[in-house]
């Protein structure tokens with residue numbers, strides 16, 4: 069049902085070529101501004117890589133909660149004539165507006181990297197939420213100019229904003245739960261639990277990442293001198309093949325959106341990815357490289 073709705077929406081907007089062209093142009097412009105250069109750290113921060121959790125969904129909870137409180141207070145104030153609630157309403161609404169601005173900014177940072185299939189739904193999701201935030205901003209200023217006196221005049225734009233935001237939240241859910249944007253591509257990986265032979269030590273070229281299928285798990289091996297590193301071979305952000313990535317000292321850089329992961333422990337060193345890679349222990353025995361899932365990888369339950 070959701071997918072049908074998403075596809076119908078995508079198809080409808082695709083027909084309006086100018087919207088798709090605008091969305092693509094905006095995505096290109098954001099990439100030109102934030103991908104490299106002095107603003108890159110801002111993108112890293114906004115992705116939530118430092119938290120090992122996407123920042124955008126954490127922030128979106130705040131306006132949803134604050135504006136729900138706003139609406140409840142409005143209903144109490146209007147139904148029971150509690151006029152003193154105007155200032156409390158303004159506080160809740162203002163907090164929601166500030167958090168929504170941060171959520172919009174971080175959302176655009178995530179949207180920079182989405183695939184073409186999610187481009188339009190993401191664009192509509194952002195546009196709808198911007199309109200919802202504008203409605204609440206208008207309501208806040210009307211309340212302010214009425215010296216915090218609650219009235220239908222300042223309630224109506226807030227109600228409208230809430231309804232619009234609900235549509236935006238629905239589309240956000242579609243993006244994640246139906247289209248899989250920003251989910252950890254390694255969420256269900258585990259094992260092998262026992263040391264398993266993979267390749268001859270001498271066969272693994274120095275400093276050249278290579279991918280192996282080890283008991284069904286995509287494992288990336290990198291040899292640097294006598295040291296062999298083994299981490300997941302699939303980027304946790306969008307599933308890029310990391311064997312095509314570039315090595316920078318003890319980091320590997322994803323070939324698609326340039327996340328960097330530590331070869332030593334799979335941790336994220338640069339976004340947009342926020343989830344670490346599976347980590348494998350290595351051993352060299354009888355001229356072969358053996359690997360098994362480390363404790364970190366084994367905490368992901370098999371399914």
Ligand code: FES
Nearest residue numbers: 303305306322325
């Ligand atoms: S697939 Fe996006 S950073 Fe790797």
